[in-house]
Amino acid sequence: MIKAKKIAIVDCNNFYASCERVFAPNLVGKPIVVLSNNDGVIIARSEEAKTLGIKMGDPYFKVEKLLKSNKVNVFSSNYTLYGDLSARVMQTLETFSPEVEIYSIDEAFLNLDGIEVDNQTQYLHIIKETVRKWTGVPVSIGMAPTKTLAKLANRYAKKHKESDGVLNIFEIENRDSLLQDTPIEDVWGIGRQYSAMLHNHSIYTALDFARADRSWVRKKMTITGLRTNLELNGISCIDLENSPPKKKSIVSSRSFGEYLTEFNELKEAVSYFVARATEKLRKQGSSCNSIAVFIRTNPFKNSPQYYNSADTKLPYPMNSTNEILPYAHRILEKIYKSGYYYQKVGILLMDFVQTKNASLSLFDPPNRLNQIIATELMDKINKKYGREAIYYAAAGMKENRRWQMKRELLSSHFTTNWKQLPEVKAKE
C-alpha cells in the first residue's frame, strides 16, 4: 500500500477584486468588479457583486446600468498590481513548504508530505491567516491525496461558511457525501462539453463519475478523463511540478481601443507584439523556429467580417526582436486586406529550441551578432528602467497609438506610488 500524498491547494478568493481592496480598505463589504482588457467584460467579482447576480463574462456595456444603480465599484484590470501581490502571496506560501507549484496567478499547490505538525488542519488555518496578515489577500485551502480532490475540497471550503475557508479531506469520514455534493461540471478537468456528454449518460456528480466504468471513461474522454476518474478515487496521477515548465508557444495579441483600417497602424501593433513576445522568449532562454500572425474584424459587429492568419518557418532559430520583425511584417502584408475595420491582431511564436543550442552558423547574415548584442542591451535597459524605456520605432510612438488598450477605470494610485506602500514583513 502506497502512503497517501498530502497535497494542498491554496486559492485566493476573488483575487483581482481582493487586490483592489487591499489598498482601498473603504471598499471592504462593498461590491467590486474588475474588467478585462479594453474594459470589455467582467472577469472578477467580489462576493457582494456575485450576490447582485453579476456574471463572469458579462459585457460591461450590458450591465453598466445595473452596476451604477447598485453602486458597484468598477475597475479596469491592473495586472501590474495583481502580479505584484501574487508574488507576495507565493513568497509567503514558500515559507510553509519547500515544494510549491505556482499553478496560476492566484493558485498554488503545496506538497505537505513530510511536514511534521501536531494538527494538519490547524496548520492549514495558520497558512491562511498568515497570507492574509502578510499580504491582505484572503485565501481558501483544500487538502487531499490528489490534486483533483484537493481542488474539490477547496471549492467546498469556499462554498460552505462553516468550514472557515479550509477543508482537509483526510478528516472527512464520509468522502462519498462530499463527492455527492459536487456537481460534475465543478470537477477540475471536466468542462462544458464533457459535462453535457456525462449528463446524457446520467452522470451528474463527482461521485457518479468516480464510480463510472473506467474503460468507458477511457474511451469517451481519453486518458485525461481517466486520470480525473482515478484522482477522484484517491489515486494520484497528476504530480506537482516543481519548476515551471518552459513555454512551448507564446502568444501576444490584444483587441484595440478603437478599430484600425490602415496597414501601417496594424504593422505598428504587430511590431509591438513581436517585441513583447520575444522578450518573454528570451527570458526563458529560448529561440523560435516559426511565427504566425493573425488579424480579424469584430465578430460581434454587423459590419463585413474578415479573419486571416498565416505562418512561416524561420531560416534558423531566432529570438531578437529586430530579426523576427521583417518576417512578421511580411506575413501581415500577405494576410492584410484593405477596407475592413480591424479589431484585433496577434502573433504566435512556436517550435522553440534552447538558445544555447542554437549556435551561430557560418551562413548567418554578417550583422547577426550585432543584432543579438543590441537586443541584450535593450532588455537590460528595460529591466532597469521599466517596460518600453527603450523600444523599436516600428511599434509606433507610445503617445500616438490609437490601438492601445482602453482602461478608463484603472486604479492607478497604488502602482504609480509603489514605494509609498507600507512594507510587509514576516514576524518570527
Place this chain on the structure above:
DNA sequence: TCTGGGGTCCTAGGACCC
C-alpha cells in the same frame, strides 16, 4: 453565453516511406 488573453494535452487522419 459569446464584445479577454494566454496557455496545455490528446487523438485522428493524411502524407510519406520502406
Place this chain on the structure above:
DNA sequence: TCTGGGGTCCTAGGACCC
C-alpha cells in the same frame, strides 16, 4: 473483389485550464 503491412511525422481540431 477487396486491393500487404507497418512505421514515422505533421497538422488540425477538440477538449481543458486560469
